[in-house]
């Protein structure tokens with residue numbers, strides 16, 4: 001009984017197997033709750049992980065996924081985070097089931113699980129994020145503004161430490177999910193398969209004809225042929241800018257190259273500013289529900 005006692009007092013040291021159980025519980029919940037949006041919470045759960053990480057500033061080493069400070073206002077109320085309560089609420093029962101995991105590790109594990117369960121590449125993972133209090137909330141304005149141009153994209157992602165190739169690879173996440181008028185003001189999905197990870201975002205960007213949508217909402221593009229898809233002004237910059245475009249063309253032609261570069265860039269994104277104790281060669285790769 002002494003072993004149990006130690007466990008109860010919180011000396012429990014979770015291992016790979018324990019995190020795989022959390023992964024499996026998230027995967028099952030994603031599978032079960034298929035009434036949301038286009039049939040999956042996957043996209044919004046991934047967006048939560050991205051918005052935690054994308055606040056990182058390399059100069060001051062502030063922001064990033066360590067802390068899970070989006071639990072608190074003001075960060076939860078930042079305009080860019082509108083709608084992410086759906087993802088936080090989705091993960092709350094998982095936190096109750098596995099109280100030993102920090103919110104910050106859980107939210108990033110949610111992003112990893114969402115990508116893998118939507119048939120994307122494997123995203124190696126390390127735990128070690130610690131929840132921090134409200135004083136660690138980041139100032140508003142650190143996440144990208146979709147109405148802006150290449151200069152803004154490079155300023156925002158450059159502040160996190162990314163280069164052009166990584167910026168283009170990361171934006172391929174827009175193969176997934178959609179815009180909601182009651183969240184960002186924009187409207188519609190980027191691809192015809194918004195719950196499956198593919199390189200279709202780049203193919204559509206390059207192959208379809210796009211025109212400004214005529215509507216009262218914010219300026220966004222619409223595909224001329226079906227009028228059912230959308231692109232943000234920032235998305236269109238990835239084919240208008242010469243340096244960005246070479247990577248968009250590469251990823252449109254080669255899904256394997258996209259998956260490889262996306263996996264590496266997302267892994268980097270999810271680890272920004274985290275004081276890990278586990279070294280880089282001790283990352284874990286979770287089994288997805290597609291592996292036997």
Ligand code: ZEM
Pocket residue numbers: 043044046047050083144145146147153170171173174176177178179180181183184185186232234266
């Ligand atoms: Zn997004 N993103 N994003 N993004 N994003 C939206 C939705 C999603 C930008 C952006 O303004 C928007 C990255 C980069 C950039 C996802 C993942 C990632 C929406 C729509 C907007 C407006 C929100 C809404 O209305 O619900 C801009 C300007 C970006 C860079 C220039 C990167 C990087 C991502 C992950 C690696 C995902 C998965 C969604 C879909 C969310 C959903 O609820 O369906």
